[in-house]
Amino acid sequence: MSPDGDTLGPMTAREYDVIVIGAGPVGENVADRTVQGGLSTVIVESELVGGECSYWACIPSKAMLRPGAALRAVRDVQGAASAVTGELDAAAVLARRDTFVHDWDDTSQVEWLQGAGIDLVRGHGRLTGEREVTVTGQDGAETVLRARHAVAVSTGSAALLPDIPGLREVQPWTSREATGMREVPASLAILGGGVVGSEMATLFTSLGIPVTVVARSGLLRGVEPFAGEAVAKALTDAGADVRTGVEIERAARDAGGDIVLTLSDGAEVRAAEVLVATGRVPRTADLGLDSVGLTPGAWLDVDDTLRVRGVDWLYAVGDVNHRALLTHQGKYQARAAGDVIAARARDGAVDDGPWGAHVATADHSAVPQVVFTDPEVAAVGHTEASAEKAGLQVRVLDYDLSWVAGASEVADHYRGQARAIVDEERRVLVGATFVGQDVGELLHAATIAIVGEVPIDRLWHAVPSYPTISEVWLRWLEAYGR
Incomplete structure (x- = not known):
């Protein structure tokens, strides 16, 4: 690798054990695990090493959301509220964001790759044959890479732009423009009520910007309705x-430069900018999938070891396989994929049974997610609707979090709700949803209970500390009964 990490130097072809396309958190983790497994590994990246999460998604969005959450928290605690005057400083919020994304400089990430023993080729990688990737650099030069064992695709996803007349012409924002903005717009319209739309509505509202959200099916449709x-x-x-x-x-x-959105009920919405947050599409359109018999632009169908069905040397890890479009789940998949690639390269045993070391079982039943809105939303496993759809006989336990003693310690006017979904046949938790301030910190306990299939009777012996919001676990158990 050259000192600046740009290329591997002048060459026409090079052979490795493993090639990883995409140097986001998912690709980095696949490569790290294969190197630890004794396999020579190269990673290909056309943008910044660290990927979407580090520079345009999870990290910058949470950095910008936190000041608003902190201000709301202080204002709801008597004795602290009087110490706070004024509103958020938008310029300071953006400056804080810049420190988290290192001003969109990936030097430290490249240094991490070097320290981990992972080679880097910068450029756009395409599959051009069996176990072969051709990388086109910014100067047009091509580098051919060949893998002895496996190629892993970790190219992620991009924002979906719906086919609405005039939408492309007004140059809408996606999550990238929202998290990477240099100036706060005078007003914002948001199309979509999912995680991105809801979080960005929370952010821009906290900055004092007029916000309109257009969400046909409501907000956060994938979690409990409340x-x-x-x-x-x-x-x-x-x-x-x-x-x-x-x-x-x-x-x-319009003539003044504002965007005018005409709604299906005949109303109009005007805003300086419009953010489209209606879903994601896989970054596979220009990946050369047709060279190996797959459909360009499609999600990649994988088995539980993350191997693409029908191509025994190709793996798809993270968003591109459409199993769970979350960074932490992608990294979880990456650990399994990297380890199984190394095992198969050594002709070693593959642990591919349920909850085995080489499978991503949790993608099916125990996916945790925190939505950093006001109030915060944290959920793992089944909702009531999904559990019933799966044919489970369930019991739903609801509790008002404001009734927990620890909630009044956190905020003077705490509002929140918690729901547990219990599989009555096995008497184990299969789903949990928390809504309220700081509930994200409650989620991992629920995730452990679900993954570990901890019996309800055993949970009685997991005593929550007092006074904390975690006391909701005791209230759930009391509602359920012995």
């Missing part, structure tokens, strides 16, 4: 305009 309802109420109370049951029919810019 979670989205709580977030919508908080946004409305903070001054946002949340419109559900309608959709955008067309978009255009």
